Amino acid sequence: MPDLTANLAGIKSPNPFWLASAPPTNSGYQVMKAFDAGWGGAVWKTLGIPVINVSSRYGAINYRSNRMVGFNNIELISDRPLSENLREIEEVKKYFPDHALVASLMVETREEWRQIVKDVENAGVDGIELNFGCPHGMCERGMGSAVGQEPEILQLITSWVMEVATVPVIVKLTPNISDITDPAVAAAQGGADAISLINTIQSIVGVDLDNFVPYPTVAGKSTNGGYCGPAVKPIALNMVKNCAQHPGVGIPISAIGGIENWRDAAEYLLLGASNVQVCTAVMHYGFGIIREMLPGLEGYMRDKGFDRLDDFIGKALPNVTTWEHLNLHYDVKAHINPDKCIQCQLCYTACEDGAHQAIGLPQNGSRIPYIIEENCVGCNLCSLVCPVENCITMVQKDDGSRNENWKDFVAAGKAPDSFDDERAGGLGHWVPEPASALK
């Protein structure tokens, strides 16, 4: 049986699935219920000087039949008094001593940081997360992403916390910055034990076309929110990879962003995360999703022969390189399986109008398209639009014997170096005459 126990910079949990700091961790009631359901850890809703929240506060992107593909909020930190939160943290720890309970914190002055760190440690937390990520409301008051966007200030405040903290400290980063590794390096230099990412992305999810105000609406006005949910996962995966590969970071990573199931979690672990945190999926489907996540990850590990998480954390990193290291001779072409084809011709339209005119329609009465191999550049588009799983597959055509990347090309003097250089173009890049479009 694979061992799912996780260890993030000394914070141990029975499995790598934590709740992120957000409404599902607002109260002891919720955290207890989540631990009972199987979650391994929780980062408590951010504590500080309690705030006043507005109504309404959420908006969403629904895509076709899927609701909340992207989720947006303008909620601030906890609006409950600190003492109530501390009492509940203490109680949760009594019932669940082996689960990871982390306090997310956000205050302003050095004195406030020192005080609140001591308070949550006295309540028994296993770790502290510094919320330098919230991109709405709190940043207007000089906190949250206002700190995360200024690496020097982030480093300074982290060092204030490190002066007093006796439990591991995680710095939570904002994605609202051009290079995520700048604040990640600053966190490491400030002495943080780990980083977590991402917090939400500044966003407006839509505008009410009748009342001329974006969502969510508060008495006829709105403000930018923070975007999360499945839509942000690709952005977060890339940022986690960037931090994991950066030699100046070098501290463990807790990954957050669009995680709904064990596969999402496994992807983050393969890109270097030591554990994962979940918010939107729990707000959408409840704590019960953990019942699929645990056996799912366990089954994956069993299939791959991994005994523990460390066997595959970061395993995909050596395979993520820069563009200039990709093999320019690798050659794939689309292949249509006629037995699976439902003759919708979506692939034909996509390739004809949006790619390389490499799919033809038969003139013999059949509606099954065919690939014109000499025109196909192997871009994948047709296989992505095809509604039938594995109906269009990409088949390797080169024999793998030639490996030459952009760097090699430049070194060998084979790279185009003038505007009309005839050596330009990728494999099979055929272009029809413009006027043939009108026939």
Ligand SMILES: Cc1cc2nc3c(=O)[nH]c(=O)nc-3n(C[C@H](O)[C@H](O)[C@H](O)COP(=O)(O)O)c2cc1C
């Ligand atoms: C309604 C809401 C409130 C949130 N509040 C906090 C918070 O208090 N502190 C914090 O660090 N992150 C907060 N977040 C951000 C989440 O912890 C998480 O970083 C983000 O939602 C991305 O994860 P997801 O895609 O699983 O939702 C909040 C998110 C939402 C949707």
Ligand code: SF4
């Ligand atoms: S998109 Fe797929 S199913 Fe539709 S015609 Fe093309 S190959 Fe057939």
Ligand code: SF4
């Ligand atoms: S892989 Fe790209 S170029 Fe080739 S047939 Fe499909 S859409 Fe056209």
